[in-house]
Amino acid sequence: MSRVIRSLSVIGLSVWLAACAQVQTTQSGLVGVNRTQTMSSLVSEAELNQQAETEYRKILSQAKAQGALDTPAAQTQRVQTISRKLIAQVGTFRPDARNWAWEIHVLKSDEVNAWCMPGGKIAVYTGLLDKIQPTDAELAAVLGHEISHALREHAREQVSRQMAAGIGLSVLSAITGSQAVSDLGSSLTNVMFTLPNSRSNETEADRMGVELAARAGYDPRAAITLWQKMEKAGGGGQPEILSTHPSSQSRIADLQQASQIVLPLYQGKK
Structure with missing residues (x-):
């Protein structure tokens, strides 16, 4: 049995490697990204953006029904004004992003959180505004941080990694008959709201x-005080945003340099 599994794993890995491409999603900017x-070509940018659109509509519909x-x-208005100033600068890293169907909404929730889905679907929670001030x-x-995740297609990159793991699980399911690979929607949800970003993605x-932020006319040094506030939020508890955006002293040092x-x-x- 182990020899069969090993052979299928090699086949699965070969399929995965054939479906992968090395890409550079953005220009480097002054900060040198x-x-x-x-x-993975098995999930295209267009497919993930469409799935993000579907998930975003569900979230907005639920919030509207709750008066939130x-x-x-x-x-x-404040969130949208600042977001639009940042969006006006995205061409520095990615000229095609100027033509994305950007949307910016505020969700009434106690969570200290904000995110930007693939394709430019932004949400900021009132908990972040009220508790962090x-x-x-x-x-x-x-907002610049979250927009950058979308520009860099970090969600697609993580879904690609999940698919690589899924191929391994598919090998087992072929033998055991179990269901192994989730659909694109659940993969996106998992990546956006559950899994932590890698250190390289965060940096x-x-x-x-x-x-x-600097190009939009905002003091870039505010990123340092912002993440320090995040760490202190909740009387030592961890805000939701930091569960998927880990912070550390090395991060602060990198922000100071950038x-x-x-x-x-x-x-x-000025």
């Missing part, structure tokens, strides 16, 4: 986020 990424969509109006520059740091989003690189961009806007 230039890591080559491995993406885009309220309070003043918070929504970010300045505009700190809010730009959050890339941090660096790109401070550059987007913010200094792009500081002249911000100073030139």
Whole structure:
């Protein structure tokens, strides 16, 4: 039996490798994000964006039914204003993203959280605004970070990794008859709301986020105070956003370095 499993695993790995491509999703910017990424052709950018659209509509529909969509109006306007200034700068890293169907909504929830789905579907929770009380520059740091995850297609990259693991599980299911691989929707949900980002993904989003903020006219150094506030939120408890966005002293040090690189961009806007 082990020899059969081994043979099927080799076949599965060969299929996986044949379906992979090495890509560079974005330009490097001043902060130098230039890591080559491995993406699976088994899930295209268009397919993942369409699935994100479907999931986003479900979330918005549920929030609207609960009276929790885009309220309070003043918070929504603030989030949308800052987001649009950042979105105006995405061409620095990815010119095609200027034409994405960007959407920005506020969800009334106690969670300290924010995210940007593939294709530019943004949500900010009121818990982040009420409990962290970010300045505009700190809010730009959050939004820039989340937008950068979408620009860099980190969700697709993680789904690709899940699919690699799924091929291994498919080998076992072929032998045992069990169901092994989840659909694209559940994979996206898992990646967006459950699995932590890798250190490299987080570093890339941090660096790109401070550059987007600086180019949009926000002090990039606010990213440092923002993540320090996040760590202190909840009386030592961990905000939801940090469950998928791990923080550390090394992260703060990297943010300090990146913010200094792009500081002249911000100073030139003053």
